[in-house]
Amino acid sequence: MNKIEVITNKCTGCTLCVKSCPYGAISMQQVEHELESGRKIKNLAVIDLGKCTYCGSCVEECKFSAINLEKDKIEISEEMKSYKNIWVFAEQRHGQIAPVVFELIAEGKKLAEKLNVKIAAVLLGHRIKNKVDELISYGAEIVYIVDDPVLEEFLDEPYCEVLSWLIKDEKPEIILMGATNIGRSFASRVATRIYTGLTADCTALEVDLKTRNLLQTRPAFGGNVMATILTPRHRPQMATVRHKVFKPLQKDESRKGEVIEKKYDFTNSKIRTKFLEFIKDTTAKVNLAEADIIVSGGRGVGSAEGFKLIEEFADLIGGAVGASRGAVDSGWIPYSHQVGQTGRTVAPKVYIACGISGQIQHLVGMSSSDIIVAINKDPEAPMMKLATYSIEADMFEILPQLIKIIKQEKGIS
Amino acid sequence: MHILVCIKQVPATTSVQIDPKTGTLKREGVESIINPFDEYAIEEGIRLKERVGGKVTVITMGPPQAESALREALSRGCDDAILVSDRSFAGADTWATSYTLAQSAKLLGDVDLIICGKQASDGDTAQVGPGVAEKMDIPHVAYVKKVIDIKPPQSNHQGTINVERMLEDGTDILEMTLPALITVVKEINTPRLPTLKGMMAAKKKQVLKWNKETIAAEEDKIGLKGSPTQVMKIFYPPARQGGERIFGKDVTEMAQKLVEKLHSCGIL
Numbered sequence: 001m002n003k004i005e006v007i008t009n010k011c012t013g014c015t016l017c018v019k020s021c022p023y024g025a026i027s028m029q030q031v032e033h034e035l036e037s038g039r040k041i042k043n044l045a046v047i048d049l050g051k052c053t054y055c056g057s058c059v060e061e062c063k064f065s066a067i068n069l070e071k072d073k074i075e076i077s078e079e080m081k082s083y084k085n086i087w088v089f090a091e092q093r094h095g096q097i098a099p100v101v102f103e104l105i106a107e108g109k110k111l112a113e114k115l116n117v118k119i120a121a122v123l124l125g126h127r128i129k130n131k132v133d134e135l136i137s138y139g140a141e142i143v144y145i146v147d148d149p150v151l152e153e154f155l156d157e158p159y160c161e162v163l164s165w166l167i168k169d170e171k172p173e174i175i176l177m178g179a180t181n182i183g184r185s186f187a188s189r190v191a192t193r194i195y196t197g198l199t200a201d202c203t204a205l206e207v208d209l210k211t212r213n214l215l216q217t218r219p220a221f222g223g224n225v226m227a228t229i230l231t232p233r234h235r236p237q238m239a240t241v242r243h244k245v246f247k248p249l250q251k252d253e254s255r256k257g258e259v260i261e262k263k264y265d266f267t268n269s270k271i272r273t274k275f276l277e278f279i280k281d282t283t284a285k286v287n288l289a290e291a292d293i294i295v296s297g298g299r300g301v302g303s304a305e306g307f308k309l310i311e312e313f314a315d316l317i318g319g320a321v322g323a324s325r326g327a328v329d330s331g332w333i334p335y336s337h338q339v340g341q342t343g344r345t346v347a348p349k350v351y352i353a354c355g356i357s358g359q360i361q362h363l364v365g366m367s368s369s370d371i372i373v374a375i376n377k378d379p380e381a382p383m384m385k386l387a388t389y390s391i392e393a394d395m396f397e398i399l400p401q402l403i404k405i406i407k408q409e410k411g412i413s
Numbered sequence: 414m415h416i417l418v419c420i421k422q423v424p425a426t427t428s429v430q431i432d433p434k435t436g437t438l439k440r441e442g443v444e445s446i447i448n449p450f451d452e453y454a455i456e457e458g459i460r461l462k463e464r465v466g467g468k469v470t471v472i473t474m475g476p477p478q479a480e481s482a483l484r485e486a487l488s489r490g491c492d493d494a495i496l497v498s499d500r501s502f503a504g505a506d507t508w509a510t511s512y513t514l515a516q517s518a519k520l521l522g523d524v525d526l527i528i529c530g531k532q533a534s535d536g537d538t539a540q541v542g543p544g545v546a547e548k549m550d551i552p553h554v555a556y557v558k559k560v561i562d563i564k565p566p567q568s569n570h571q572g573t574i575n576v577e578r579m580l581e582d583g584t585d586i587l588e589m590t591l592p593a594l595i596t597v598v599k600e601i602n603t604p605r606l607p608t609l610k611g612m613m614a615a616k617k618k619q620v621l622k623w624n625k626e627t628i629a630a631e632e633d634k635i636g637l638k639g640s641p642t643q644v645m646k647i648f649y650p651p652a653r654q655g656g657e658r659i660f661g662k663d664v665t666e667m668a669q670k671l672v673e674k675l676h677s678c679g680i681l
Contacts, residue, residue: 002637022647024443050476050503053637055644093582153585156543157552181580185555185596188540192511192547197641200507200538215645221424221535227647234641272552274588276575281583289581293680317681335558335600336579341534342449342599350680367653371678373671379658388656389674391667401668406681409672 010066013043020061025051083235100178102248126152136257153275179240197231286320296322300355340365358383414467420451422482450530456604487615488607504637511544527594542596553594
């Protein structure tokens with residue numbers, strides 16, 4: 001068992017550890033005690049073991065080395081050592097590979113080189129064999145493919161069954177998936193079935209060469225803190241990863257790769273889900289999650305009509321249209337455009353916020369964007385303070401000007 | 414129809430703030446609320462019950478104080494509430510949480526539909542719903558934005574649910590046989606507020622309290638011990654520094670300056 005304790009004669013009652021604990025597990029209690037120096041102290045840090053996750057934040061924070069943490073030594077078993085290679089789940093919808101797959105192949109390849117193993121893509125679907133070359137040209141050294149009519153549409157049950165079976169057969173060390181709706185839905189089913197760890201929505205990955213552990217960093221508590229998570233005792237290690245965190249490799253058609261085609265026997269499968277129909281979203285010209293540029297509107301847009309201007313500007317600069325909860329709840333734009341805590345989390349290169357005040361629930365969904373531009377009549381709005389560039393102006397006056405200037409530059413009349 | 418709604422008590426996000434002096438999370442006086450996504454799960458459970466009859470049980474795994482979240486769910490119209498609480502559940506990751514909730518749901522025995530919010534606002538993983546379905550060996554659909562139809566099980570019919578699933582490029586329409594699990598997004602409904610009558614009734618209701626013995630949980634599958642993932646470290650990203658205000662004599666000049674900025678960043 002992990003052990004953590006406060007060394008009474010070193011604790012000065014300074015409360016630094018209380019503030020450092022992300023789980024609220026440390027409190028100051030009135031316990032009179034004496035330091036090694038003989039000084040009398042009134043308060044003592046007390047750790048609630050029911051809340052403590054032994055993360056070590058307090059140990060690092062304590063200036064007096066008053067907290068002792070002993071973590072279990074984890075034996076790396078022979079069984080764990082038999083797992084090799086890094087897999088990327090090559091998510092495809094209607095024959096289109098999700099862009100995040102190429103980003104993950106690039107990052108997975110870096111990690112694979114460090115671990116001296118291979119990077120493989122796993123392609124599941126029907127009539128998808130023509131996608132194999134694309135995966136190889138983006139850097140996959142091995143492509144596993146299961147092509148079957150049962151896999152034509154994404155359903156959690158058969159996809160989970162096939163991937164779990166492949167994992168048992170081939171024993172990959174690490175599996176990366178895009179943090180898409182599909183990835184997040186069925187990765188969890190797979191991890192639960194094969195009993196391994198899964199870390200959601202990672203934004204940074206690294207490997208520890210000694211233990212071969214994947215260090216998975218993700219935002220926690222609404223993006224206010226970052227947590228690095230390990231799966232030390234189980235293999236494979238699974239993670240879903242956000243879009244746009246990593247850059248894909250240049251496509252190179254001269255790359256070579258091994259193709260391994262597998263057949264799965266579905267005769268005894270439990271598939272209790274049936275696909276009936278797909279309805280394409282025609283309101284979104286650019287996929288919000290994958291967009292490099294997002295132009296987003298809030299309550300300040302004022303009406304559904306107002307969003308036409310946002311759309312015009314977004315179209316012109318090749319961006320997607322986002323919205324705050326206020327705008328969605330007012331019925332000006334569909335929910336699929338909502339950015340923030342109850343909508344999507346996005347991290348584009350540029351996020352242009354028009355008439356969005358910047359409530360915390362919205363900020364947690366977009367504050368990791370590279371550049372934030374805020375346009376607002378209220379100079380005191382939180383978004384204006386956070387933004388890389390802020391402009392105190394009425395969006396209905398400045399957007400038409402921006403459109404005019406950019407059109408002139410592009411030579412569009 | 415027996416509908417089970419899984420909820421989580423979370424800190425109210427508005428009050429999770431960074432202390433500007435220390436750069437750390439402020440914990441004092443943080444209010445606890447029902448995870449915002451779970452409100453849609455509760456509402457959908459009640460609506461489906463109103464549509465086809467039956468009862469709604471609400472369940473949470475958490476510390477004793479999570480009872481207040483269950484009381485609130487009762488006041489909105491849930492019939493029964495179960496608090497699954499044990500010191501040894503502490504530190505559970507999504508695997509161990511899924512196991513614990515599934516063990517509890519199995520104990521109920523007759524559950525036809527489980528509804529979860531798409532994710533919790535503090536953990537943001539969206540993993541527990543699908544995990545529970547896997548542990549229960551039932552089908553699931555995540556990111557459900559509409560329940561089109563539900564047919565409760567009959568002696569000659571297993572029961573089915575038809576749903577719309579929200580994906581990045583559009584909507585899938587799917588059918589599952591019952592029992593099944595769905596995780597729901599905000600678009601599915603507008604949650605009702607608790608009524609005074611509901612609140613009075615909720616006060617009188619008993620919240621069932623289950624621990625690890627009640628649900629016959631295996632010791633090495635719960636809490637920190639049963640969790641495949643471990644938090645190695647927590648750190649605070651550097652706070653985003655405020656940027657530059659763009660001034661100008663009129664909007665044309667401000668627009669011109671902004672376009673230049675965007676060009677210099679390699680955009681446009």
